[in-house]
Amino acid sequence: TSALYLVATPIGNLADITIRALHILMQVDGIACEDKRHSSALLNAYGISKPLYAVHEHNEKSASQHIINKLAQGERWAYISDAGSPGISDPGATLCDEVRQAGFLAIPLPGPCAVITAISASGEFLNNSDGSFQFLGFLPAKATQRDAMINFAVNSNVASFFYEAPHRIEATLKALAEKTAATQRIFIAKELTKIFEEITILKSDEITQWLNQVKSWQGEYVLGVEASPKKPVESEFDEATLAWIKAIDNE
Ligand code: SAM
Numbered sequence: 690t691s692a693l694y695l696v697a698t699p700i701g702n703l704a705d706i707t708i709r710a711l712h713i714l715m716q717v718d719g720i721a722c723e724d725k726r727h728s729s730a731l732l733n734a735y736g737i738s739k740p741l742y743a744v745h746e747h748n749e750k751s752a753s754q755h756i757i758n759k760l761a762q763g764e765r766w767a768y769i770s771d772a773g774s775p776g777i778s779d780p781g782a783t784l785c786d787e788v789r790q791a792g793f794l795a796i797p798l799p800g801p802c803a804v805i806t807a808i809s810a811s812g813e814f815l816n817n818s819d820g821s822f823q824f825l826g827f828l829p830a831k832a833t834q835r836d837a838m839i840n841f842a843v844n845s846n847v848a849s850f851f852y853e854a855p856h857r858i859e860a861t862l863k864a865l866a867e868k869t870a871a872t873q874r875i876f877i878a879k880e881l882t883k884i885f886e887e888i889t890i891l892k893s894d895e896i897t898q899w900l901n902q903v904k905s906w907q908g909e910y911v912l913g914v915e916a917s918p919k920k921p922v923e924s925e926f927d928e929a930t931l932a933w934i935k936a937i938d939n940e
Contacts, residue, residue, distance in 0.1 A: 691765055693767070693785070698773065698801065700802070701772075702883065706801075709798055711735055714769075716765065717765045718739070718759065718766060719740040720739045722742070722770070723743070724743065742756065744756070744780060752784070753787035753788065757787060772803075774802040803852070803881055807888075808822060808913075810878070811848075817915060823850070824851070825838060825841075825851040826852060827853070850913040851913075852910070855909065862877070865896070873915050874915040875913070875914055876890050876912065876913030876915075877889040877890075879909070
């Protein structure tokens, strides 16, 4: 039956694609993709040759109609973004909605996602938020808006992760170091699954020294900041009850 498959693709290492993803890409009638040239490299590597149709942030609505017309003819299509999971800081959301509204299935295939890959190697970074985290997408480009987002993350009671462009990474890490508590840790995952992969976890007060020895900022990054070390106020009990609890404890 006709359906749209949302297929996750590698974030660097071409081998990071599931058997199911390859199977679906080989079976579908066509593949919608963000950038035809970019996706051809992946598809050629696996000997997959299919009609490609460009769906990107500037034509997602009209392109969706094209895909829906194909599905209406009984075809099956896949959507792949340039890298990682469709719809995660990538186009795909509108296509997914439009396809469902037209009465067809939009079926997700699990696979690579930079933020999830980063978190899986973050060790005990989530410990002081009991495993909870929030993903904030790309940090805003403007410094004032970026700083507001950083403030929000730094004061959150869950760990926060975000994507940042390489040409802004140094300034962003400086801003992060300024706003975090000295013991609050910062997480930097660079070039995951690629040759120059590097994972660094530092306390905020170690960042300045670390920044000075970085030779090149080129590459792709996931950043994270630990949950705020400030404990939320325990509002569960009123003062009289707390006094009782204290008195009992002292007995
Ligand atoms: N859809 C993708 C996903 O599932 O992760 C994200 C696409 S978004 C346009 C690209 C951003 O993801 C990059 O600027 C970088 O912040 C992050 N990213 C992608 N690949 C990465 C990698 N191999 N290592 C570190 N970060 C990566």
